[in-house]
Amino acid sequence: MSRLAGKVALVTGASAGIGAALGRELAAQGATVALAARRTDRLEALADAITAVGGKAAPFACDVTRDGDLERTVAAIVGRFGRLDIAVANAGFGVVGKLGALAIDDYRRQFDTNVFGLLRTTYAVLSELKRSRGVLVVVGSVTGYLAAPGASPYAMSKFAVRAFAESVRPELAKDGVAVVLITPGFVDSEIRRVDNRGRYHEAAPEPIPAWLRLPADRAARRIVRAVARRRAEKIITPHAGLAVFVARHFPRLLRLLLRRGRPYRTAPASD
Numbered sequence: 001m002s003r004l005a006g007k008v009a010l011v012t013g014a015s016a017g018i019g020a021a022l023g024r025e026l027a028a029q030g031a032t033v034a035l036a037a038r039r040t041d042r043l044e045a046l047a048d049a050i051t052a053v054g055g056k057a058a059p060f061a062c063d064v065t066r067d068g069d070l071e072r073t074v075a076a077i078v079g080r081f082g083r084l085d086i087a088v089a090n091a092g093f094g095v096v097g098k099l100g101a102l103a104i105d106d107y108r109r110q111f112d113t114n115v116f117g118l119l120r121t122t123y124a125v126l127s128e129l130k131r132s133r134g135v136l137v138v139v140g141s142v143t144g145y146l147a148a149p150g151a152s153p154y155a156m157s158k159f160a161v162r163a164f165a166e167s168v169r170p171e172l173a174k175d176g177v178a179v180v181l182i183t184p185g186f187v188d189s190e191i192r193r194v195d196n197r198g199r200y201h202e203a204a205p206e207p208i209p210a211w212l213r214l215p216a217d218r219a220a221r222r223i224v225r226a227v228a229r230r231r232a233e234k235i236i237t238p239h240a241g242l243a244v245f246v247a248r249h250f251p252r253l254l255r256l257l258l259r260r261g262r263p264y265r266t267a268p269a270s271d
Helices: 017-028 040-052 069-081 104-114 116-132 152-173 216-228 238-249 251-260
Strands: 008-012 032-037 056-061 086-089 135-139 178-183 233-235
Touching: 008 017, 008 069, 008 116, 017 032, 017 040, 017 056, 017 086, 017 216, 032 040, 032 069, 040 056, 056 069, 069 116, 086 116, 104 116, 104 152, 116 135, 116 152, 135 152, 135 216, 152 178, 178 216, 216 233, 233 238, 238 251
Parallel strands: 008 032, 008 086, 032 056, 086 135, 135 178, 178 233
Antiparallel strands: none
């Protein structure tokens, strides 16, 4: 029997990519999954797909940038399912561009979702996770270790996410809450088709070649195993593991490579 059987899990940003794949995998491992995001049509379709194969899932409309949304969502989850054991703070997007092309509002928008959205999620779930001695899952990025040219807002936000996880892990361990930091590299998702204002462009080209992208379902299986084992951190793509190794042990080499590098992508043009 799976270690997650009978657990109740919340996944933010569950309408696509890693979040949607996590919803499916958590349900496959026996958890009841609360799927939270802004795009309710997608959440409802995903919940229907999960229940059609015998899983348990329910959609919850939620925007991590809006004060009060997460508290209402958590209250609804506990009211319906009676508990909360796992919270996955997955909602996020990437603001990219050279410094001269960006404004302070771009950085503010990035932090409101990736950093303050994480904080809103954490504060909303904390009392329930302490009660269940559960798991807070924080989705970071390899850019939380290395800051690529042309992606300073995103990199800054993910450095902050990693710092948050490392700082609160020993604090929350005293209450029986595990903090699991997930560090992906390139995964199949919509993030590179989202512009700097958070709007999805279906027709935008995928800048990362297929051979370098990990399928979202494989990423989700690796993440769920780490959650079940309450691991401190899981780096889920091989290239991310290599990048983190270089960042930790050869920082001068990394700086040289980044200095010679080019921005790996540009944001889709805003409408």
